[in-house]
Amino acid sequence: MKIKDKAANYKPAEDREKDLKLAIHRLQKGRAHTKEIKVSIAAVAREAGVSTALIHNHYPTVAEAIREIQGRSSRAMRDVKHQDLIAERQKSAGYRQEIEELRAKLASIASINEVLLEENRVLKAKLKDRSVVELVSSQPRR
Structure with a gap:
């Protein structure tokens, strides 16, 4: 007997879609039986007496219409x-x-840096080759 009771709750898809569209219309006009104010998938589902999953899974055009109303x-x-x-x-x-x-700039700068490093090495080498003369002070030490 419960199977027959459950079967009585099933409606043809066209009738269910019509119920959902009417629920949307009632919500938009402020005449919802559930006293809902905003149009949302959950509000439409409550107004039509169905689950939100039913709308998402079996009535994507209705879900899209609700999202359009919401601006989403x-x-x-x-x-x-x-x-x-x-x-x-x-x-x-x-x-x-x-x-x-x-x-490209980094490569150019790296190249210039290598040239400068090499010049620095050459100049340091030239300094080492020169003999360094130490100057002696003429003043006596205290």
Whole structure:
């Protein structure tokens, strides 16, 4: 007998979708039976007497319509993320170019540094080759 009772709760998909759309409409007009104020998937589910999972899993168009009402459309969010991705890729390309320029400058500076180090070694070697003469003071020591 319980199986028959459960079967009585099942509605055709078209009827359930109609119930969900009516629930959305009631929420938008402020006439919800559940006294909900905001339109959300949870509020629509409570108003229609179903679970949120049912809306997510079996009525994605209804879920998308609710998100659009909330201003959180997955398409809009995807488009925003896509634009953000394009902007980040452009920044990344600029950074890669800057890195290449800095590497070239670093190589040039390293080359100049090696030349200066070699010149320094040569000059130090020349200083060692000269004989150093120590000057003696003419004043007597105390």
